[in-house]
Amino acid sequence: ETVNKFVLSLLSLYRKPTINYYYISQCISYLLSPSPLNPKCNLNDSVVNSVNHVLFNLVLLEPDYDQPQTVKNHFEVLRCFDHMARQFSDQTIESLLHQCKNNQEKDRMKAVIILTHLTTSSQVFIDNYAAKFITILKVMTAMEQGLKMKKLLVKAIVGLVYRNCIIASEDFAMVEFIIKHCGYEGSINATKHEVIELHDTCKSSLILMCNTVTSIRAQLRNLLLTALTVDEFASSMATVCHCLTSLLQNNSEIIAEGQLEKDVELKYSPDLVFVRCLTNIVDPSEIEKNRHLLVFLEEYSGDVHKNLKNSWTVEIQRLLKFVDKSESKDHWHSMLLDLLVSAIEQVNSNKWVETIATLVSQQVLSKKQSP
Incomplete structure (x- = not known):
């Protein structure tokens, strides 16, 4: 009772x-942290709710590093949530998951911040609640419109990927x-700064996952290759290709399961990836x-056709040399045509040429029809 x-x-x-x-939060953190003398802090339900409520409201949506004391307190509060969890x-945790459905965006954001923190710090959360968080995130990724919230959702997904929950x-x-x-591109009301911040967060997160989370490289590779063939992801092609190049260069570390490869084959073909x-x-x-895109194509050439594995290097290197020179469209298109002609000569298959011709026609038609 005294502790309460x-x-x-x-x-x-x-x-x-x-x-x-910060000093108050430190005291609470110390009280909540288990020790040999105090293995469990005995708090009654109403006090637990009060602690959660007060600490929740102290979480910062965007820590201001020009005010170090508030930032220190923010992280101390998160440490308190470690102990509470x-x-x-x-x-x-159930109250935090419930807050993800709150009508107020700020409260949903705070809940995601804390739960993302617990993803990295709490084994209890990973073992017992990560699946519930994933279910909620699926809804939130479909519904949330705010750019700052989207950025938090990206961080939450990355955290779960790192903990092998996804x-x-x-x-x-x-x-x-x-x-x-x-x-x-963002909505009309979105500021350019917010859009760029979201882009940067997504790009760096994707690149980081490709380079560091070896357990999902096969899945990432297949997902990214599929993304190259879908118009919805067209504006992200540069980043997707950058990531794929990295994955292909580390191909020896990709252990692809046969079933996974078989499933994905239905979604994309190397020929379509090339044409796209x-x-x-x-x-x-x-x-x-x-x-x-060109650097990726050079790495991917062997997947398009075994005859292209080394033969494309000259044409692609020539194109890369001219990338920075702002060539005229005619000259640039002429070099792209040379690349295509070279591929046709190297593959030397009428069937392949027909396939590529059909795919190119489809892509050109779809671009003409798009608004």
Whole structure:
């Protein structure tokens, strides 16, 4: 009973602006942290709810590093949630999951921030609640419109990927949310700064996952290749190709399961990937995009056809040399045509030529019909 009263009195100190919140949070964190003398903090339900409520409201949506004390308190509060999740997991985590459905965007954002933190810090959360969080995130990725919230959702997905919580294909599809927002244009009300921030978060997250999470490389590779063939992800092609190049260069580390490969074959074909890339580098002014797509094509050439594995290098290197020179469209298109002619000569198959011709026609027609 004394502990309960003491915790409540500590919480009441937050109402006094003269006291540095960080020191109060430190005291609460110390009280909540298990020790040999105090293995479990015995708090009654109402006090647990009070602690969760007060701490929840102290979480910052965007820590301001020009105010180090508020930032220190923010992270100390998150540390308190670590202890609360360990000792009072049901009440604490269930209430946070419930807050993800709150009508107020700020409260939903705070809940996602805390749950993302618990994803990286709490084994209890991973073992017992990650699946529930994933279910909620699937809804949120479809519904949320705010750019700051989208950025938080990206971080949440990445955290779950790192903890190997997103493995099943129906869950892994959430990574599409990150891919799509690498080139997201934003609404009319969105500021340019917010859009760029979201792009940067998505790009860096995707690149980081490709380079560091070896357990999902096969799934990522297949998802990214599929994304190259879907118009919805067209604005993200540069980043997708950049990531794929990295994955292909580390191909020896990709252990692809046969069944997984078989499933994905239905979604994309290497020929379509090639044609999509070719028809998306027609504008010489899109320098960064063209560079990423060409470097990827050079790495991917062997997948398009075994005869192209080494033979494309000369043509692609020639194109890469001219990427930065802002060539005239005619000259650029002439070089792209040379690449295509070279491929036709190297593959030397009428059937392949027919397939490529059909795919090119389809792509050209779809571009003409698009608004």
